[in-house]
Amino acid sequence: MIIKPSISVLSSDRVEARIDLDLFCRSYSDAPESLALEGAVAFSPLINSHDHLIGNWFPRAGDKRPYHNSHIWVEDMKSSFSFQERNQFWFNDGSFDLSVPHALVLAQLGCYKSLFGGAATVQDHGPNQAPLYYDSMPISVLKDYRQCHSITMENWWGGESPEAEMQLSAGKIPYIIHLGEGTDNVTRAEFSELTRRKLLQANTLLIHGIAFTEDELRQIAAAKASVCWCPTSNYYLIGETLKVEAALQAGVNVCIGTDSTMSGGINLISEFILAHEKFPALPLSTLYKMASENGAKALMLPPRYGFLQPDRTENMLLMDLVDRDPFRTLLAAEAENIRLLVRDGIPLFGDSQWLEWLDVDMEKYSTFRTGSREKFVIGDPQELNDRIDAVLGYHKDFPYLPF
Numbered sequence: 001m002i003i004k005p006s007i008s009v010l011s012s013d014r015v016e017a018r019i020d021l022d023l024f025c026r027s028y029s030d031a032p033e034s035l036a037l038e039g040a041v042a043f044s045p046l047i048n049s050h051d052h053l054i055g056n057w058f059p060r061a062g063d064k065r066p067y068h069n070s071h072i073w074v075e076d077m078k079s080s081f082s083f084q085e086r087n088q089f090w091f092n093d094g095s096f097d098l099s100v101p102h103a104l105v106l107a108q109l110g111c112y113k114s115l116f117g118g119a120a121t122v123q124d125h126g127p128n129q130a131p132l133y134y135d136s137m138p139i140s141v142l143k144d145y146r147q148c149h150s151i152t153m154e155n156w157w158g159g160e161s162p163e164a165e166m167q168l169s170a171g172k173i174p175y176i177i178h179l180g181e182g183t184d185n186v187t188r189a190e191f192s193e194l195t196r197r198k199l200l201q202a203n204t205l206l207i208h209g210i211a212f213t214e215d216e217l218r219q220i221a222a223a224k225a226s227v228c229w230c231p232t233s234n235y236y237l238i239g240e241t242l243k244v245e246a247a248l249q250a251g252v253n254v255c256i257g258t259d260s261t262m263s264g265g266i267n268l269i270s271e272f273i274l275a276h277e278k279f280p281a282l283p284l285s286t287l288y289k290m291a292s293e294n295g296a297k298a299l300m301l302p303p304r305y306g307f308l309q310p311d312r313t314e315n316m317l318l319m320d321l322v323d324r325d326p327f328r329t330l331l332a333a334e335a336e337n338i339r340l341l342v343r344d345g346i347p348l349f350g351d352s353q354w355l356e357w358l359d360v361d362m363e364k365y366s367t368f369r370t371g372s373r374e375k376f377v378i379g380d381p382q383e384l385n386d387r388i389d390a391v392l393g394y395h396k397d398f399p400y401l402p403f
């Protein structure tokens with residue numbers, strides 16, 4: 001099926017008007033051969049390069065902000081209202097086995113945060129889980145990675161030693177670690193400890209980096225490593241953020257993530273909005289690049305996940321063009337504006353009218369209304385919310401769900 005959106009963003013520096021995209025979905029029925037889509041813009045689906053899926057509870061935690069470093073918060077947040085309320089639904093016994101039923105519900109719900117913000121891939125930072133966990137998720141959750149919580153707290157939540165984890169990555173999959181999430185001596189010392197232990201490699205993905213100096217950013221660029229920027233979480237917890245302009249100038253591969261809603265934004269769109277407010281000189285196309293090609297590179301995904309492919313468009317985020325500038329459209333986007341989100345030829349979310357043409361098994365989808373439009377979505381997020389409500393005994397509102 002050929003579609004012709006008003007604008008197609010092939011990459012952050014290549015924008016085309018009215019070109020043909022060969023939309024490749026698994027199956028069709030009665031679909032027109034070609035379809036002009038006036039007032040629509042096609043992007044590559046966004047990539048959320050940092051989250052903790054089970055942590056997408058609400059409201060944010062942090063009664064003693066700003067913290068000098070996030071390690072203080074990790075302890076402090078355990079007495080927060082959010083953490084205590086979540087305990088009623090899923091109590092973390094310390095094993096971090098997230099394949100148990102209630103943890104799975106939370107993680108699935110956490111995926112919808114990304115999905116309703118236009119992302120079809122998310123990196124879920126925590127100890128590696130059983131295959132069942134990744135296979136149960138409504139969007140793609142990065143399965144091939146190794147990790148460490150942080151250089152200061154090491155793998156308190158499970159996993160091998162920092163060095164053993166790097167060895168297990170064999171340089172072929174990302175090695176993910178929180179680093180420099182603060183402004184004090186503890187977090188400032190983390191980078192040199194990382195390099196001393198030979199953990200700064202081309203497959204290293206450093207999360208946050210608030211404490212990084214310009215010299216350290218140059219070392220990261222030279223190592224061809226990546227940094228994930230989480231603006232909302234940084235400003236909320238610490239009051240400062242990564243020196244993002246210096247990082248880009250040094251040539252660091254900077255990607256972007258939400259972190260969990262216990263500290264971060266409600267989706268990547270809200271991260272774009274805050275990033276633009278704090279760094280108005282940063283081109284909006286650069287923010288998109290962080291959430292597309294840079295994210296694919298950091299997560300070591302095939303390049304097709306970072307660019308829109310006109311000849312075989314099996315990964316696409318199709319939205320209402322709400323501004324003449326397609327990148328400005330991203331700042332105004334809401335779930336209602338997403339016309340269709342497809343990953344690997346599987347429709348994940350979109351306007352229900354697509355169901356006439358996409359031959360999908362409706363057992364695997366649900367529908368709802370948002371604004372004036374009827375939407376379909378893979379799985380049933382309302383049912384997940386209901387299961388939480390049934391345990392709590394009242395309705396729990398998650399602001400990233402559009403119903």
Ligand SMILES: [Zn+2]
Pocket residue numbers: 050051052125178207259260
């Ligand atoms: Zn994190």
